[in-house]
Amino acid sequence: MAATEHPDYEIEKNWLAYTRTYIDQVMRDSEKHTEKYKANIKEAMAELDDLDSSQSYINILTNTQFLHVSEQSFRQLSKVHDRPYFCRIDFIPESENQFQKLYIGKTSLFRLEDFAPIIVDWRSPIASVYYDGRIGSVSYETPHGEMHGELLLKRQYTIEKGVLLEIRDIDITTRDELLQASLSASSDSRLTDIIATIQAEQNKMIRADIDRPLIVQGVAGSGKTTIALHRIAYFIYTYAERFSPNEFMILAPNKLFLRFISEVLPELGVEDVKQTTFIDFMWECIGKKYKLIDPNEKLLYLLQEGRQGVELDKVWALQWSATFKGSPAFRELIDDYLQHIEQQFIPNGNLRLGQYVIYTEAEVKDLFVHQYQYLPMYQRIEKIKRVLSAHLKSKSKIIIRKTAKNYEDQIEDALDQIMDPKERHETVVRLMDERDEVLADLQLQVKVIVKKYMVGMPKLDVYRHYIECIRYVSGIEHKEVERGSIRWMLQDTLQRLEKKQIEIEDSAALLYLQQHLYGVKHVHIKTVVIDEAQDFSIFQLIVLKEIIHTELFTILGDLSQGIHSYRSLHHWDEVIKYVFPRANYLQLEQSYRTTIEIMHFANAVISLGRLHGQALATSVVRHGPLPEVQSCVDIRSLVHMIQDEVVRIHEEGMKSIAVIAKTPDECQKVKREFECMGNLSTIVLGEDEAMQPNCIAIVPVHIAKGLEFDAVFIVTVDEQFVANDIDSKLLYVACTRALHRLFLFQLGSGGYPTEDIDRSLYQ
Numbered sequence: 207m208a209a210t211e212h213p214d215y216e217i218e219k220n221w222l223a224y225t226r227t228y229i230d231q232v233m234r235d236s237e238k239h240t241e242k243y244k245a246n247i248k249e250a251m252a253e254l255d256d257l258d259s260s261q262s263y264i265n266i267l268t269n270t271q272f273l274h275v276s277e278q279s280f281r282q283l284s285k286v287h288d289r290p291y292f293c294r295i296d297f298i299p300e301s302e303n304q305f306q307k308l309y310i311g312k313t314s315l316f317r318l319e320d321f322a323p324i325i326v327d328w329r330s331p332i333a334s335v336y337y338d339g340r341i342g343s344v345s346y347e348t349p350h351g352e353m354h355g356e357l358l359l360k361r362q363y364t365i366e367k368g369v370l371l372e373i374r375d376i377d378i379t380t381r382d383e384l385l386q387a388s389l390s391a392s393s394d395s396r397l398t399d400i401i402a403t404i405q406a407e408q409n410k411m412i413r414a415d416i417d418r419p420l421i422v423q424g425v426a427g428s429g430k431t432t433i434a435l436h437r438i439a440y441f442i443y444t445y446a447e448r449f450s451p452n453e454f455m456i457l458a459p460n461k462l463f464l465r466f467i468s469e470v471l472p473e474l475g476v477e478d479v480k481q482t483t484f485i486d487f488m489w490e491c492i493g494k495k496y497k498l499i500d501p502n503e504k505l506l507y508l509l510q511e512g513r514q515g516v517e518l519d520k521v522w523a524l525q526w527s528a529t530f531k532g533s534p535a536f537r538e539l540i541d542d543y544l545q546h547i548e549q550q551f552i553p554n555g556n557l558r559l560g561q562y563v564i565y566t567e568a569e570v571k572d573l574f575v576h577q578y579q580y581l582p583m584y585q586r587i588e589k590i591k592r593v594l595s596a597h598l599k600s601k602s603k604i605i606i607r608k609t610a611k612n613y614e615d616q617i618e619d620a621l622d623q624i625m626d627p628k629e630r631h632e633t634v635v636r637l638m639d640e641r642d643e644v645l646a647d648l649q650l651q652v653k654v655i656v657k658k659y660m661v662g663m664p665k666l667d668v669y670r671h672y673i674e675c676i677r678y679v680s681g682i683e684h685k686e687v688e689r690g691s692i693r694w695m696l697q698d699t700l701q702r703l704e705k706k707q708i709e710i711e712d713s714a715a716l717l718y719l720q721q722h723l724y725g726v727k728h729v730h731i732k733t734v735v736i737d738e739a740q741d742f743s744i745f746q747l748i749v750l751k752e753i754i755h756t757e758l759f760t761i762l763g764d765l766s767q768g769i770h771s772y773r774s775l776h777h778w779d780e781v782i783k784y785v786f787p788r789a790n791y792l793q794l795e796q797s798y799r800t801t802i803e804i805m806h807f808a809n810a811v812i813s814l815g816r817l818h819g820q821a822l823a824t825s826v827v828r829h830g831p832l833p834e835v836q837s838c839v840d841i842r843s844l845v846h847m848i849q850d851e852v853v854r855i856h857e858e859g860m861k862s863i864a865v866i867a868k869t870p871d872e873c874q875k876v877k878r879e880f881e882c883m884g885n886l887s888t889i890v891l892g893e894d895e896a897m898q899p900n901c902i903a904i905v906p907v908h909i910a911k912g913l914e915f916d917a918v919f920i921v922t923v924d925e926q927f928v929a930n931d932i933d934s935k936l937l938y939v940a941c942t943r944a945l946h947r948l949f950l951f952q953l954g955s956g957g958y959p960t961e962d963i964d965r966s967l968y969q
């Protein structure tokens with residue numbers, strides 16, 4: 207209801223004014239502090255030349271830290287100044303009689319005089335009551351256990367530029383007005399925060415146990431990306447002493463997507479989280495880049511199945527090979543290679559100094575295969591060399607002393623027992639010479655025997671090792687290798703590697719070899735969030751877990767959108783079985799992005815393919831027009847129709863618009879036609895492009911994954927969508943990018959498998 211009509215309007219208006227005045231005051235103080243810290247740093251810098259400058263260093267460090275905190279607090283308060291909170295809860299804890307009136311917002315603010323909360327952070331334990339609880343008895347988790355109490359009031363506010371516009375008491379008026387308003391709004395091609403409207407099922411995922419891996423299967427638009435980002439913000443707030451932001455890593459499909467989500471974390475007051483792709487992370491770990499074949503090339507080739515000139519055997523072999531390379535079975539083959547080279551580098555025989563055994567063969571083997579097995583191979587060899595050298599150093603002193611003493615005894619015996627002066631002299635001189643020679647030889651051997659004993663490992667880089675690995679595996683007798691398909695895969699891989707080309711499917715193996723041969727340096731990441739995880743393979747997840755050395759993974763994805771399923775996951779069970787047996791598995795079936803009409807149509811599309819037992823999405827109650835399917839006689843009239851619609855929907859207030867086609871070639875055809883007409887500006891988006899405001903994005907469907915637009919025009923010029931598994935997934939992804947309007951345009955007929963879709967679902 208309009209705020210002015212609410213009985214508590216005056217109280218609420220005054221509280222808002224009080225809060226904003228207090229924020230002003232804290233910001234002013236913060237500004238003063240900032241100036242003071244800057245001045246202190248300047249002063250300490252000037253004193254750095256003094257003889258005893260350690261105090262100045264300490265001053266600089268302390269003041270820099272204070273300055274950082276003060277600036278951060280200023281930034282956060284200035285962000286919330288116009289809208290300090292979004293709701294209020296009145297709560298009586300079980301153990302107390304007095305109720306607490308808590309205003310919840312993006313950041314917390316306490317009154318300096320008595321530490322009373324003016325604003326409570328949305329991530330604090332008590333705020334859970336707002337997201338989960340209904341009026342009546344409620345409970346929430348805290349670090350000290352579960353707390354119980356009575357929720358008396360749950361009140362939402364619409365505040366704009368510091369003006370209180372609406373007040374809604376939840377459970378008395380309608381429940382979802384704020385959510386409805388937020389979902390009906392237009393998108394400007396950037397994801398936003400949702401702290402005011404987080405739903406109970408989403409809250410559960412955001413706050414799910416950090417110490418267990420979390421796997422979320424969520425339908426398109428269920429908020430997986432949003433949850434991932436809010437979960438990071440929640441952890442950073444809740445476990446500030448355990449993690450700093452730069453110890454979090456988000457793995458996303460591509461740079462375009464990373465840009466799409468780039469504003470959410472800063473909005474939530476979180477900076478410095480590492481955001482990258484699996485491939486870029488791999489280059490960083492390897493310390494070198496090799497030529498990567500466009501990861502989408504195979505998908506585009508596979509899409510041509512059934513066309514003239516496309517060999518079915520090859521399509522099948524490519525798919526099989528990609529699946530195999532992402533599987534634990536491929537890792538086993540690589541382990542065979544690692545074992546093979548390990549055997550080559552375990553020395554034969556004992557390590558001896560003269561006649562003395564320093565280390566037995568069995569002891570050295572034990573160092574290799576047990577004690578230092580945790581180290582990557584090259585590091586292990588260096589470590590064992592150091593261990594042997596240290597051992598040799600201490601043992602050699604005793605051996606040399608013993609040898610010298612032995613000669614001294616013999617010389618003494620000669621002096622005592624040989625009566626003939628000439629013979630005695632000759633024997634003593636011979637023994638002394640021999641002693642000097644033996645001792646000199648021992649000293650020399652001490653310097654070189656470890657080096658000679660440990661045959662050096664050739665300094666091949668990880669790429670060369672991968673080639674050697676594939677060659678080795680091709681030659682072994684292995685039940686898997688005997689199969690013709692593996693032989694084809696190995697040969698094909700070798701041919702490409704020799705041409706210096708790798709595919710995304712090779713990335714897990716390369717990273718695995720890097721980890722086991724050289725190790726990965728400077729990985730300070732402690733927790734990983736993977737979005738669009740359905741495009742990862744089991745092997746990629748295995749290697750990530752090994753490198754990061756943690757179970758703290760949050761994995762989010764949607765198998766129905768698994769357009770790269772030939773090289774990635776088919777079931778979440780595989781992830782639980784092979785990688786994270788302790789994982790907490792949760793599902794989201796409610797879609798927040800699309801209207802009911804679009805979601806129903808998209809559900810009909812995905813049902814045309816194989817569903818792997820996934821549940822279909824339901825939509826939050828929000829209606830819109832039915833998706834429109836239209837035919838045109840040529841591409842010119844098709845683009846004309848789009849232009850006319852764009853003008854109409856712009857007038858309706860929609861901002862972001864995309865034209866989605868099946869392949870990059872189709873996109874280019876549409877782009878050329880738009881250019882000929884010259885009315886609207888368009889951009890064809892690739893993985894590394896940035897979306898531009900007021901510009902229609904023309905996107906191949908595999909790149910549009912994860913993104914969203916107010917209105918989506920799917921077009922088919924020459925590339926049609928048919929009713930098979932991969933096409934239904936692609937079309938599903940394309941349909942579910944739309945928030946409000948969906949159009950499917952085709953040349954002639956047959957662009958879409960609409961004959962298999964209920965006629966009432968589109969117009």
Ligand SMILES: Nc1ncnc2c1ncn2[C@@H]1O[C@H](COP(=O)(O)OP(=O)(O)OP(=O)(O)O)[C@@H](O)[C@H]1O
Nearest residue numbers: 400403404405426427428429430431432798799912
């Ligand atoms: N609780 C919520 N309140 C308001 N908006 C929400 C909520 N949850 C999700 N949304 C909105 O729904 C849209 C879809 O969210 P998001 O992109 O995170 O979903 P997703 O599951 O990652 O989708 P996809 O798998 O299709 O890429 C976004 O616009 C997001 O802001």
